[in-house]
Amino acid sequence: MKKIALIYMGGTFGCIGEPLSPMPADAFLPKLKHVLPLDMHIDCFVAPAIRDSSACTAPDWLALIQQIQSLQLQHYQHFIIIHGTDTLSYASAVLAQFMGQSAHIVLAGSQYPLLNIQGDNTREFTDAIDNLNFALTSVLKSSVGVYLAFHHQLMHAQTVLKVHTTELRAFDGLDANKQMKPVLTPYIVQDADINRSAQFNCISLMWQPLSPELQCQNLRNLLADLPDVIILQGFGTGNIAISTELINTLKEIQQHGCAIVLTTQVSFGCIDQRYAISAWIKDSGLLLSNCLGHADLYAKCLKMYLQYGSAANWATHWNDEVI
Structure with missing residues (x-):
């Protein structure tokens, strides 16, 4: 059975309370594991930074890439990234530019949180579970590369754009089934790159x-x-x-x-x-x-x-x- 590394980076998917804010990762991951399919080998990890995606910058995404590349050395080749929607298109593009065709990577998020306001149960209405299951299925079926899975659409990560603030179909982009010439060569991220990117x-x-x-x-x-x-x-x-x-x-x-x-x-x-x-x-x-x-x-x-x-x-x- 193929191992899937699921990396949680915050976003609406893991938010609770009023107003919404990210649930601490150590409290959220046990809740997340309860909704994961039992017939898949999924290991959960916390991203280097958990924050509202509107606050994400280059160092956050490069640290995430460094984490992915470290997990590749541990024989993971299939990755799910849970990320907020505000800068999801930017995260997708950065991963595509830097990871190239070196792994199977699917980013996902949601317009509604997985959990209720109290954070003690799944929300009555949410697209989080649906988007996650679609991403998990897609990462095992798709060829190497970086994709975005959202509302039953699998798209090439470099092409995606958020097109609606509240609708479930929040993103548009080139369908993953259509041909596209991707970036081929991965860029191995070093600590110096993360530090320097803060000045970009x-x-x-x-x-x-x-x-x-x-x-x-x-x-x-x-x-x-x-x-x-x-x-x-x-x-x-x-x-x-x-x-x-x-x-x-x-x-x-x-x-x-x-x-x-x-x-x-x-x-x-x-x-x-x-x-x-x-x-x-x-x-x-x-x-x-x-x-x-x-x-x-x-x-x-x-x-x-x-x-x-x-x-x-x-x-x-x-x-x-x-x-």
């Missing part, structure tokens, strides 16, 4: 229908303390109306060591430069997103930051594993 600073700017002059002013406000990467979310296929001043500002930002990545604010689909308004991009030095969504782009930038350091090295490796 990424700003995503959703382009607004403003004049190039105002856009330029907004960008120049960042010059005093630039992040590691600025993600520009253009319109449509990545279109941005430009001016000479704006081009010069973007170049100045790049000269200060900040990477600039162009993507689209549209949820699904790739960017391209088939419109004349985007002709300037060819000689701009901007990195063009080849990712499968906003969370996937964040995850790739984090990985580039850890692998290659300064933005000057990013361009050389940006298309090493084109999705």
